[in-house]
Each structure stands twice: as C-alpha cells, then as structure tokens.
Amino acid sequence: MADLAVGLLGKVLKNPVMNASGTMGYGVEIEPLWGIEKMGAYVTKGLSLKPHHGNPPPRVFEEKCGMINSIGLHNIGIEAFFNVYMPFFKKKDLPVIINFFGFSEDEYVECARYIKPHRLILALEANLSCPNIKAGGISFGKEPESVYRLIKKIKSVTETPVIAKLTPEVTDIVSIAIAAYEAGADGLTLINTVPAIHVDIENRNISIRGGLSGPLLKPIALKAIRDCSEKVPIPIIGVGGIMDWEDCVAFFMAGARAVQVGTATFLDPYAIPKIIDGLRNYMDKKGYSSINNIIG
C-alpha cells in the first residue's frame, strides 16, 4: 500500500492532508464522526493574544459556487486554547499548526512568544490578511515590506517554524512570497480566502464583506502555488477550493507539499477522510510508493 507520509518543516506527517484554519472549530467537534488523528496535522482556528468575540450574525452567505464568511476572527485566545484544547491533541498525539493573528506587529510577536516549542507544535501559521490598525487598516500581507518586517520580528522570538499564510488580494503574490522567505519564513500557506462582498438585494444591503471560499478558488490557488514554488525554495501548503482527492493531486503537481481542506468539510463532514483514502487508492493504482512521487 502506498505510503502517504510526508516530511514537512523537520517533522514527518503520516499524510499531507490537514484542515484549513477556521473550518474545524477547536478540533473536538468532529470527534463524533471520525478521529481527527486521521489527518497529517490539525490547524487551529485563528488565535490571538486576547480572546475576540467576532462579528454579529449573520456571518455566512451562500453564493452560487461557494460561500462568503465574515466570522470576524472569533476565538477564545491563545491561553485558553492551550489550557482547554491542547490536552486533546496531546492525547491524540497529533501535530498541530497554530494559526495566529494580531492587529499590530506587537500582537503577532507577543502571541508567537507565548507559544513555547513543543514536540507536537509543527509550526506557527501567521495569518497575514489581518488589518494593521497602526497603518490605517491595510492588511499586513499586502506589501512586501510589511510582510518582511513582521515575519522577521516573529522569527526573532520563536524557535518553532513559522509559516506565512498569504492573501491572494495583492498585485504580485510572488513578491510577497519572496519577502516572507527572505525574512526567514520556513513555509508558505497559499491562499487565504478571496475578499468579496455579498449583495443582499432584498434589503439593498451592500455592506457585507468577507472571505470567499469554495471550489472556484482552486484555479486561483493553483496559479499562486505554481508561481511561488518556482521562485521560493520553502515548502508550500496549498489551500483553496479543494473538494476531493483529484483536486489534491492537482495541488501537489502544482508544487504544494501538503494541503488544507476547508469548505469541503461543510458540504460533507467526511470530506477529509475520503480525500486521504482517495489519495492512497490513486497512488496504488498508479504504482506510486510515496507521495513524493507526485509532489512538485
């Protein structure tokens, strides 16, 4: 049987499939359906130094080929996550990627400093789509200079590998990827949701803003991965519109070393285990012994 194990950021994961941040709660919620340890790693909901209440409802909007969410970074805070939920992942012996954010450079840095190196903490995934309040609300991830400065600062306070999760809403994602790499990022996650608006024609409401996700993101993500992987030597975790194992294979071929599955889980809560099984069957059928045969 094909081996799905993949080396990533100095560790070996049993397979290259994870959830996308914010699409699998705090991890415990999926337990009644399937064991979360089936995944290569669990990615936390975006965490911050202090808890965030998030946006008032409604927070999700359906589009014809996807959905827009404006959860507003609702989370219990980094400290509560470690106290309440980390024991669950220790019991499961499942590697965890801590997705985190801040509204200032200091908040990112303090958050990264708080997280002490641990055998199960695979990496810190910095969500760079967050608005920088001091810079008038423009997101950190939109300028190579601000990405470079932020990643450099985060790297200086942690020994845990740092992944930069990039927003696709930029003129040139490759220049952002290069800035993250030059600042010392150990990996990239490509791509975050696409900023979008939902127009409520019933109430003539044009103020609903959020992140678009779903299958239509796949070709956008594939291009970002392909373009960045040609210029940047660090591993790329691909995310955006993956619905099935066929999509995953496309991501690996485009240059991703691992993948994250998000919205697909909302449509089918078994999407991730099905993808893992599908990948294995595909490799067996093609005669690939290792996932490395299709990566890159």
Place this chain on the structure above:
Amino acid sequence: MNDFEAEVIRNEQIIKDFFIIEFSLSKPIEAFEPGQFVMIKIPDQRVFLRRPFSIYDLHGDSLSILYKIKGEGTRLLSKAWKGVKTQILGPLGRGFNINIPDIFKPVVIAGGIGIAGVSLLIKKLKNIPDIFYGCTEEMELRLIDHIKSKPVFFATMDGSYGFKGDVITLFERHFQGYNSPIYVFACGPLAMYKSLKEKIPESIHCEVLLEERMACGLGLCFGCVKKTIDEKEPYKRVCKEGPVFDIWQILL
C-alpha cells in the same frame, strides 16, 4: 450522529408553501432529543451548502421534516421526487430538556412553521402540555391536525379561527390563571420570543429554539452564532450550544 444516505419516500404539500418530506435513512437513528436538527443536502446542484431543519418526526430509519418554502433551498427541496437520494447529517445540536420535574405544568408555544420544532417535544413530554399555537390564518391550522387531541389554544392574526391576534397575547391572557408553576417551551419567529420575554417574569423557566444561517451544522465554522449574556464569550453557536437556548441567556 451520522451522515446518512437518505431516500425521499414522500414530499407532500400540506397547504400552500408548507410541505412534509419523509426520508428513509440508510440506518436507524437510535438516540435523539426533541428540538435537535439535521443538515440536509438539497438534491440540486444549484444549492451549495446544506440546510438545517428541525426533526419533525422520527421512527427508526423514517425521518420527517415539516418545512415552509422561504428561499431557493426550500423551493428546490419541494421539487425532490420520491426515490431521489441525498445525504442527511444528524441528529445535531442540543435539544429541549424533556425531563422537567413533575411539579411543572409544561406549556408549548409555537408560531407558524415553529410547530415543526416542537412537534416531537409535544409527543415526548411526560405530562400533557398546554399548547398555544399562533398563525396568520385558519388554513395553517392544518399543520397541527395531528395534535388536536391535546389541549390547544389557537390564535390567528386575521381572526379567522380562535383568538384574533398574536399567540403571545393569547398566552398572556391565560398566564395569570396557572396555579402551579409552568415550564415554557417555544418555537417561532424572533418577534414572538421578544414579546414572550417581555410578558413573563424571569422566574419562569423558558427554553426557545433558534434558527440562524448555517454552513456546517457541527460547530466547525462559528458561522451561526447568537449573542448571549455571557460577557466572556457572548456569541454562542446555534448549531452546537443550541439550537435550544434558555430565553434568559440570549439577547433578542
């Protein structure tokens, strides 16, 4: 909880815009609580996300949903023919507390399609509840045909049957007459809950079933929240901490 393969057995219009759809599930559902819900994959490619529906009736592998056409999802569901196959995830969320002490007289208040959320509760309560049902017109009374054997107080907005006005005003008229303590269960629109909250003292136990747009139904996405009085974490997930909430805990 499971994600069941389901086949449409019947999908009947009861009255204009109101339907009962019955599914045969691949496996029986053993344990569930009245007030819990399921996420149904609408068998039409035009609908992206699943839709949440209260469990209306459930016997082993036979699941029924009472629904009203409100948007594209329910409109397309109403076109699902006998034999159509789909997926149903459930039972989900936290249901009503049916094990209330005997000293309480149960009172069930439902508004319009809200009857879908409390129908099973009425069946499962140990003591026969007083039922207050309000709707816009007499035609909708057909939705409670099956529970007419139990005491029901009716209100119609147009006065075509029973009390003329809203169901909370009707309930208020009876409220002072209760000699023993009551325990209220309600399912209906937000305006009904707001009015109910104003009319009863905080000493009354009252559980209400909420609805909200959902993506996953499992507590994964934090998309379906409702604001509560909890200052530490005000927004609670309707799909996980609910859909049944203590009326005194939520902000309406």
